[in-house]
Amino acid sequence: MSARRVLPWAMLALLVLAQIGYPLTGGGTRTGLTIATVAIGFVLSVGHAVLSRGPRSAAALVLVTTGGGLAVEACGVATGVPFGGYDYAGTLGPKLLGVPVVIPLAWTWMAWPAWLVAVRLVRPAVARIAVGAVALAAWDLFLDPQMVAEGHWTWLDTDPALPGVPDVPVGNYLGWLAVAAVMMTLLRLTAGVDARRVDGPADAPMYALYLWTYASSLLAHAVFLGLPASAGWGGLGMGLVAVPFAVTLIRSRRATRPGGQQRRRAT
Template identity: 40%
Template sequence: MSAPDTRFALSAALLVVSIAAQITYPLVEGTTRDRVTVIVVLASATAMVLHSAARLGIPRTVAMVAATAGVGWTAEIIGTATSFPFGSYEYAADRIGPSVADVPIVIGLAWTAGGYCIWWISSFITTTPWFRIPLATAGMVGWDLYLDPQMVSAGLWTWEARDAGLPGIEQIPITNFLGWAAVAAVMFTLLSLIDREAIVFTWRSAITPIGWFTWTWLGSALAFLVFLDDPVLPGAVPYGLVGMGIIGVPAAVCLVGVLGKQRATSR
């Protein structure tokens, strides 16, 4: 097996670890749940790093991590210190690993996990930079429409303003989502310079980003409605479904088209 194929396979295996950890999340509480959260992020981020290394090689993967974890974590440090660009918030101390400047290190890796995957999905839809960057930005905000309500529910961070959000998720101020859009736009502008590769579809290469995105998009809705015991979380479901659906629906259409062409070619 070639080095890229090995990395794709390891990436898919780590996706399975991440999904398995997320399945256990509703079944545990307290410190154990916090540890599961860390496992989810580490497995997802490492899966995306391996996937990037298989596609882009090591040097550009290092640049990808800098553009995602570096930009995202820096924005979080600035955000907690100044309330810009997300609004006024703070992380719970000593919950999800070591922190620097009051921001857990694992938070930067979460930006890599989601950012790289959503960039790949957007690149699968289009290779036109002026369209791909805002498309990926919308998908990133859509992901946070799930992420923020769940993590606030878990007490991992708290907002000073708790009634300034969208109907049903008033506990998350709208400034947070505007800040996510701004940071994501910077992140994806950098990625457009780092990763100009067209997506060559094979199941070996597609399973990790498609699997992570589909699980997050649809699995989060199911978890919020059925498995997580918080009456606030169902209010986030319509926003998350629509927000991530901005890229999920066209990606599904593209996938159907690619599979149709492959079947026609194989006849």
């Protein structure tokens, strides 16, 4: 197996280890693991984009999601648009324009697997943008409640909120969906043709990253973090993409086994 295939899997393994450690620790160690996880995820997604799609796609990914993430977060902190009014605590490291540097990196970390999952699931451009936007934005149904519970940021006005998740306003999730749709549109326009092709073997680490994020977040919120409501909302929201995607991968794997085509035709 070539280095370009091994490196993403190795980075994914590091990310999984960091995330496994998160619910088992607390205080400064847990915060350190949060920052480390985001940094590893950023390197994983950008590195995969370079290795599988080339420098142009990787540069577009960073410009649209890291640069765009910083811009929209800075706007959000200063004006309350598009997520509602919120303030970052000083727990996540150095800030730029009032935003912890790790925050725009997190947009990139999950935007790339969300896009590749959409590319694999659907073909029409508009459908890919829509699915990619939901795939990315639904992650925040886990993320925001978890980070607010840890004290990394707080909302100035949380009304209205989802049942069981009183500390995060519904408008935040709608803002995420709008921003994610813009990011997916720009990513499709700027990342080139290579970013719109399906490459199952090369993209397997990103598929695994997305499904791992879904399953591990659901388990952590439900069992380890004491956040059952966000486990439910996140399980439903992110599951709109993650579950059909997992089914697609299972069916594809069965169809490519020896004799799989014959069995499928026989039924």
